[in-house]
Amino acid sequence: MEVTLLEATDDPEEVICTGARNDYMSDFVGDQTFEERMASIEGDDIEEKKRTLIGHLLSHGHYGPFEHVQATFAVKGISRSCMAQITRHRHVSFDVQSMRYVAFDDVDPEAVGEGEMVVTPPSASDPDWIGRNQKGGAVDDETIEKREEIFQESVKRSVEEYQELLDLGMPPEDARFVLPIGTEVNMVMSMNARMLMHVADxxxxxxxxWEIREMTERVLDLAKEWCPITFAYYEENMKNRKNRLAP
Ligand SMILES: Cc1cc2nc3c(=O)[nH]c(=O)nc-3n(C[C@H](O)[C@H](O)[C@H](O)COP(=O)(O)OP(=O)(O)OC[C@H]3O[C@@H](n4cnc5c(N)ncnc54)[C@H](O)[C@@H]3O)c2cc1C
Incomplete structure (x- = not known):
């Protein structure tokens, strides 16, 4: 899996603060410099003032200003299962690689599941991995070897049969029905900072x-570089909060 930041609002925290200052000022923010808009906010310099205001907004649940700034991420090589989970978030915009227009006819079936075309979950090869609704706990070496063998054989066979169906003239949009849900997909997604916090929640x-968690952690790392005060506050004070209905 790879996650990169493609594009994002410039000076996002100036935009967030300006949106918020607009709500409580008689003057028009459009006529003022950023320093003038922030004049009454506590802090020795502009960075400290931004930290004060953003901390105040987040601690009081004033989340609207965080909707003005948006980031676009490119995600490479997540499973279709992970894609189905993340695309449930209705305020995120997506572009998803098509399996109707992209045919995986040149993939080597022998490499499938070993870094090629199908994501292999850690539980296929880690005897100590514990997942949800699992029968039993950690397993012995013999069991994990068997598990890995069945998984790898199954995904290889699916890809071989998919490619055979393409060779027999079946359209990619129909041949894909035999592919596993772990088949990799690339995606571009855009969301505003408020939604990013909700997705992270x-x-x-x-x-x-584990997979969507890893993807979200990578998105959060990039968000911390893009919008540092906001996502440092989020990480320190809001992450893992119990009430996860909406930020
Ligand atoms: C651990 C986990 C397990 C899950 N298991 C399942 C499962 O088994 N089956 C399944 O179908 N889904 C499952 N989901 C998906 C989950 O039910 C949500 O559909 C998904 O996470 C989208 O989040 P959201 O509801 O907050 O909506 P989002 O689309 O992210 O919207 C954000 C917020 O906007 C508001 N909102 C958006 N649309 C509406 C609306 N139409 N009406 C009212 N308020 C709205 C809500 O406050 C919502 O929280 C699971 C999610 C998680 C995290």
Missing amino acids: MRAAADSQ
Whole structure:
């Protein structure tokens, strides 16, 4: 899996603070410099003033200003299962690689599941891995070897049969029906900072599946570089909060 930041609002925390200052000023923010808009906020310099205001907004649940700034991420090589989970978030915009227009006809079936075309979950090869609704706990070496063998054989066979159906003239949009749900997909997604916090509330949480959790943690790392005060505050004070209905 790879996650990169493609594009994002410039100076996002100036935009967030300006949105918020607009709500409580008689003057028009459009006529003022950023320093003038922030004049009455506590702090020795502009960075400290931003920290004061953003901390105040987040601690009081004033989340609207965080909707003005947006980031676009490119995600490579997540499973279709993970894609189905993240695309449930209705305020995120997506572009998803098509299996109607992209045919995986040149993939080597022997490499499938070993870094190629199908994501292999850690529980296929880690005897100590504990997942949700699992029968039993840690397993012995013999069991894990068997598990890995069945998994790898199954995904290889699916891809071989998919490619055979393409060779027999079946359209990619129909041949794909035999592919596993672990088949990799690339995606572009955009969301505003408020939504990013909501996605993180739900998908970086311990009860989420390992793959979407890993993707969300990577998104959060990039968000911390893009919008540092906001996501440092989020990490220190809000992450893993119990009430995860909406930020
Ligand atoms: C651990 C976990 C397990 C899950 N298991 C399942 C499962 O088994 N089956 C399944 O179908 N889904 C499952 N989901 C998905 C979950 O039910 C949500 O559909 C998904 O996470 C989207 O989040 P959201 O409801 O907050 O909506 P989002 O689309 O992210 O919207 C954000 C917020 O906007 C508001 N909102 C958006 N649309 C509406 C609306 N139409 N009406 C009212 N308020 C709205 C809500 O406050 C919502 O929280 C699971 C999610 C998690 C995290």
